[in-house]
Amino acid sequence: MxxxxxxxxxxxxxxxxxxxxxxxxxxxxxxxxxxxxxxxxxxxxxxxxxxxxxxxxxxxxxxxxxxxxxxxxxxxxxxxxxxxxxxxxxxxxxxxxxxxxxxxxxxxxxxxxxxxxxxxxxxxxxxxxxxxxSPTHHINDVHDWDADTIVGTCSRLEKNYLRLTSAPDPAQVRPLPVLRQTLELLKRKWVRESNYAYICDQFKSMRQDLTVQRITNNFTVEVYELHARIALETNDLGEYNQCQTQLKQLYSMGLSGHSMEFLAYRILYFLYTRNKADIIAALAAMTPEERQDPAVRHALSVRKAVATGDYHSFFKLYVAAPNMAGYLMDNFVDRERCLALQKMCKAFRPKLKLAIIASELAFEDVESCVKFLTDLNIATTSEGEHLEAIDMKAAYPHAVAAMQKYTVVDIKGQI
Known part of the structure; x- marks a missing residue:
């Protein structure tokens, strides 16, 4: 009507x-x-x-x-x-x-x-x-975020990170030129002092200043990439994943950076968390050009080795990991060693030399391999003397039991 x-x-x-x-x-x-x-x-x-x-x-x-x-x-x-x-x-x-x-x-x-x-x-x-x-209300009911964007006036290079509980004060926020100086200072301090607690706090403060001023440019990418690498070096997966999540968004905006390097890290992280759904999604979204990148190609080879149980290829790739991929692989290499040891216990009977096991599982030396096996309650000594070979039949149940602790993964800062 x-x-x-x-x-x-x-x-x-x-x-x-x-x-x-x-x-x-x-x-x-x-x-x-x-x-x-x-x-x-x-x-x-x-x-x-x-x-x-x-x-x-x-x-x-x-x-x-x-x-x-x-x-x-x-x-x-x-x-x-x-x-x-x-x-x-x-x-x-x-x-x-x-x-x-x-x-x-x-x-x-x-x-x-x-x-x-x-x-x-x-x-x-x-x-x-x-x-x-509301002074920022548009006629089409769209909020004008530019009206709320602040420009910092703080000139201090170093500033502790504090979680915001109210609107940011421009006097406490560093503008872009000051942030550039801060980044150079933090680079020097990390090389000279390697104090991660201090460096992490300063980087989080920088990231906060970038966020409240809505600064999204190549410098923003540089800050997040550097913090992610330092976090990887110190095995702080929580901070690393926060940076990786933000980097994924920044790369999608067309900003320049080391997107291939961090795409490879994402694949390795998904292997660590055994997140098959995200691995499949990442593979489906990859372009032919991305697959040809050396770092990405290495990560894809690692994925294939894990999926097929090819431990021989896996440990060769572990030793030859590019960039900082080795730091990520460190988080799941022992899991793959336990799986490989199970297969070796079935394939090699009755005994296998420790030197061969150490070489096959990519240990730096036999002593490191002995410590790993001892932690699994696998006998490496007899009557106080070190054994040259391991009883593989006796070692098998211990290798199986060791896998129990890898059934649950502590996911920090999920991407």
Whole structure:
């Protein structure tokens, strides 16, 4: 239905009046308060959206407060429902008859009309007030973030990280030129002092200053990349993953950096967490050019070796890991050693020399291999003397038991 321009705002369509009447007819007395609220919301919403004369009220389902199912007027189902209702004895108290009186109908309609209009007026006033109060509110209800962006005035190169609990103070935020000087200072201090607790705190403070000023450029990428590498070097996977997550977004914006290097790290991290779904997603999103990058190609080879159980290739790749991939592989190399040892225990019987095991599992020397096996409760000595070979049959159950601690991975800062 369409409303003509000359129609008063206080007039309701006849179909809406019929909708309200049907709602009360099919509602139990106890549900009347709920019905009134629901009707008020329905009518108010229709009026605000200027749909009062467009909604087909004859076919609109009745509010949930109504206990009976609504059937369109004139349908066979409605006729059957009328016959069923007619056969039900009338209650002793004349409640429904009172609700159906013409005078009561008119009063209810007027009340809901007033309440709906009052609700619409209240909502409109609230929206207008919001528009006037908020200086950053656009005509299309889009927030103007540029109006909230600050430019820092702090000139200190070093500043401790503090979690923000209120709006940032420009006097406590370093602008981009100062942040560039800070980065150079932190590079020198890391090489000279290697104090990770201090360096991590300073980098987090830098990242915060970049964030509150919405600085997203190549310098931002440099800060996150350097912090990620230092975190990898100190095995702080929590901070590394926070940086990696942000770097993924920055690379997607087209900013320059070492995206191939960190794509390789992401694949290795997924191997550490055994996150098959993310590995598949990463592989599906890769371009042919990315697959040809040496670092990415190495990570893909590691993935293949892990997936196929090719421990010989895995440990060769571990020794030849490019960039800082070795630091990530350190987190799951012992797990792969236990798996490899299980296979070696089945393949080589009755004994296998320690020197061969140490070489195959990529240990730096036999002593490191002996320590690893001893930690697994595998006998490496006999009567106080070091053995040259290991009893592989006796070692097998210990290798299997060792895998239990790798069933759950401590995921820090999941990407």
């Amino acid at each position: 369409s409303k003509s321009k000359g129609t008063s705002d206080h007039d309701w369509p006849e179909s809406l009046k019929g909708f309200v009447e049907r709602s009360f007819k099919q509602c139990s007395p106890r549900a009347i308060p709920s019905l009134e609220k629901q009707l008020q919301q329905i009518i108010s919403s229709a009026k605000n959206n200027k749909k009062l004369y467009e909604i087909n009220w004859d076919k609109r389902p009745l509010p949930k407060a109504c206990s009976m199912v609504f059937y369109p007027p004139g349908s066979k189902a409605a006729h059957a429902a009328k016959k069923t209702n007619a056969s039900v004895p009338a209650p002793a108290v004349n409640t429904f008859e009172d609700f159906d009186s013409a005078e009561r109908k008119e009063r209810r309609l007027r009340r809901f009309q007033k309440e709906a209009e009052a609700e619409a007026a209240k909502r409109s006033a609230s929206e207008n007030a919001t528009l006037k109060i």
